[in-house]
Amino acid sequence: MTALRVIIALLALTSTIAGLLIPPPGVMAISGMAAILIFLLSFGSIAADALPLRVVPLVCSIVTMPLAVLVIAQPFSIALVSALIVMVQGVGWWGGRRQRLSAAARVVQA
Amino acid sequence: MESPDQTRLVRKLRIALVLVAMLVGVAVIAVVGVLFYWNSYLLGSRGDDPFKRGPYVVGLTSTGAELRFLGPDPSTVTLTALAPDGTSVVAKGGTFAGLESGQRYLWTATIDGMGQASGSFLTAPTDPQATVTFGVISDYGSGNEHEYAVGRGLAAINPSFVATAGDNSYMLALPALFDRNIFTPLQDVMAEAPLMAVLGDHDTFIASGGEALADALALPGGALHYTYEYGPVQMIALGVEGDAKAIAYAKAQLAKPWPGPRFAVMHTALQPGDPLADVLRGNVDAVFSGHLHRYERRTVDGVLQIVAGNGGQGPGNVEFTRASSDAVFTTMDYGFVRVIAGPMGSTIQMIDEAGALRDSVTVPPR
Numbered sequence: 001m002t003a004l005r006v007i008i009a010l011l012a013l014t015s016t017i018a019g020l021l022i023p024p025p026g027v028m029a030i031s032g033m034a035a036i037l038i039f040l041l042s043f044g045s046i047a048a049d050a051l052p053l054r055v056v057p058l059v060c061s062i063v064t065m066p067l068a069v070l071v072i073a074q075p076f077s078i079a080l081v082s083a084l085i086v087m088v089q090g091v092g093w094w095g096g097r098r099q100r101l102s103a104a105a106r107v108v109q110a
Numbered sequence: 111m112e113s114p115d116q117t118r119l120v121r122k123l124r125i126a127l128v129l130v131a132m133l134v135g136v137a138v139i140a141v142v143g144v145l146f147y148w149n150s151y152l153l154g155s156r157g158d159d160p161f162k163r164g165p166y167v168v169g170l171t172s173t174g175a176e177l178r179f180l181g182p183d184p185s186t187v188t189l190t191a192l193a194p195d196g197t198s199v200v201a202k203g204g205t206f207a208g209l210e211s212g213q214r215y216l217w218t219a220t221i222d223g224m225g226q227a228s229g230s231f232l233t234a235p236t237d238p239q240a241t242v243t244f245g246v247i248s249d250y251g252s253g254n255e256h257e258y259a260v261g262r263g264l265a266a267i268n269p270s271f272v273a274t275a276g277d278n279s280y281m282l283a284l285p286a287l288f289d290r291n292i293f294t295p296l297q298d299v300m301a302e303a304p305l306m307a308v309l310g311d312h313d314t315f316i317a318s319g320g321e322a323l324a325d326a327l328a329l330p331g332g333a334l335h336y337t338y339e340y341g342p343v344q345m346i347a348l349g350v351e352g353d354a355k356a357i358a359y360a361k362a363q364l365a366k367p368w369p370g371p372r373f374a375v376m377h378t379a380l381q382p383g384d385p386l387a388d389v390l391r392g393n394v395d396a397v398f399s400g401h402l403h404r405y406e407r408r409t410v411d412g413v414l415q416i417v418a419g420n421g422g423q424g425p426g427n428v429e430f431t432r433a434s435s436d437a438v439f440t441t442m443d444y445g446f447v448r449v450i451a452g453p454m455g456s457t458i459q460m461i462d463e464a465g466a467l468r469d470s471v472t473v474p475p476r
Contacts, residue, residue: 004128036139043135044128051127 002096004045004088005057008064011038012058012085019079031078035071038085042068049096056095060088163293165189165204165219165227166300168328170271170340172211172234178328182221191215191231211236212341219298229301232270235341238370241452242343243267245299248275248377248400249310250421251291256444257422258295259463265298266464267448267461269386271338272296272303275400276310276377280423283312283319288326296331304328306338308347310377310400335359338366342370343451346394350377352386360386364393371451372476379417380410387411395456395473403431405447406440407469414473416458418447431442439469 011034018030024098042064049058067088164179177189189201193213199206209215212235219227235242245264250257264272280290293300305327309320315335324333334349335356346363348356354375372394379399380387390397391412400419403426408415425431425442435439445462453475460469 045133
């Protein structure tokens, strides 16, 4: 579901910018909240990509969940992990689009 | 080929699935949040302290003392007791033997030669004319700031032991809660005095709770019916309420002569017409109870009844915390009872969490 992926990407982008501009622990007010929302939305995203099955987007949605936890747990740079979440959403969107295009091509051939 | 209606239905089902999945996410976040809060704030941590619990005193006689602890491998811990005359004794299996009576010993727990915990205890006197100071609390095991205040006050009076009249752990006597509700708030006083606890109704909501508590505090009789003697003072624990078992136990114990100060401890207070009062009248100096979350002093059928239910949990509903109409003194303010028992009688005082003496009564020798 593209809408969820866009929201997750926007939240992760906000977290990335916050991570670059605000020093800890103040950054957690934004990044922590964004990560909780991303974690929550990733449940919906996984469900949306599982039915019907879209492998690449599903993998990206699953990967998003632990990345959101990493933003909260802060073992690595918040900005880095948040940027990774943005990238993963991009890959998920690309994977979904590719699958839709190939499905449309099959319908045209048929 | 799907019809437009089918496509719409599939879309709606898919959105519903997404929403359900996100609800699951909310539930996961809620559970993780509760577990995090529980682990970080409710159960807490003692930082770098190698001891997860204690060391705490569980028994004192005229010649011995027993300490317990949780955390480090017992084989790595050395417990040493230092007497006022400079002699020292090393504990074996947490037990000190061969001590002098009526002496305050400094104990130290060392690991690899480094002192990690200390306290002191007063061995029971053998002199029947000795004066003994002890504390009484009840309905305290909440882990809140009032209990900590009460615990600090208790430690400051240097009691020889502390009797508790039940409800040692709220809301349940779960072993996972013992540190939060008992051992941490009362850490200072438990480093010098054993807790002679009686079970309350909250301690017995789950069958294993009382047993676990009795085991943790090394109490006999399942912390219900037992007798504790410290020098000239005798405490008779009568359990949660004055039922047939309590009456039978009280009769059996009171049949044995005891010339010194003698007290009964029971969770629920005596009420007028209580058959137990007939057994206790003239045979004990006072009965200590709780259940009612107040401090109260009253006389019930000729028995001095001290309710020490203001130990920390506090009044939940004022409706159920009403003062007894015949109370000589009653208050809902938090505090503890100090008893100074000697050959000239026993002075029973209520000291509030702010350190003020709120009530005092002297009981002549029986």
